[in-house]
Amino acid sequence: AQKITQTQPGMFVQEKEAVTLDCTYDTSDQSYGLFWYKQPSSGEMIFLIYQGSYDEQNATEGRYSLNFQKARKSANLVISASQLGDSAMYFCAMREGFSGTYKYIFGTGTRLKVLA
């Protein structure tokens, strides 16, 4: 079974509008971390936002926010006021495990295209 599922292979959004990228995860650990990364066409993965499993509030970083619904095991990324430079692949990732045995697991990604 997939540990990280991103069901949207591609998304379009109009410039200046908000967009939500979906991510669901599967783990039996109580303690885990969730990350979102952006990968422009240049190839470099850029860290965007992090949510810990014990964090009670949704994480926010500028125009990025993470809609964390623990019971549903979802960690959707919300990008507000989309910009043309937001066009990229977006990956959801999870870190689970214990000290010395941590595993980072990535989803298959969502390609976002921002339209002018």
Next chain:
Amino acid sequence: ETGVTQTPRHLVMGMTNKKSLKCEQHLGHNAMYWYKQSAKKPLELMFVYNFKEQTENNSVPSRFSPECPNSSHLFLHLHTLQPEDSALYLCASSQDVASGAYYEQYFGPGTRLTVT
């Protein structure tokens, strides 16, 4: 140089060649990672080094051989590769991998490898 650098950016090699990929991080991090990114597949974690010690080998074939001489440098030695090994190889670093905190990873731009 800042961040995480990788050389070469592009590599074409025959199945009988031996080559090495190099990664260097200028962030003072203690953990370094090799990932393989193939088209339409999730990012695959290959190796993890923490304080120069290998902490993870995700069942990677022996034709891939990592080397971490110090916390700033990571190599991936390649020999007798197969065409299915063609992919983008990403190096990443993070502050630590053994502590309880969830440190984000910083990625290099990757090496696009083509095996002919």
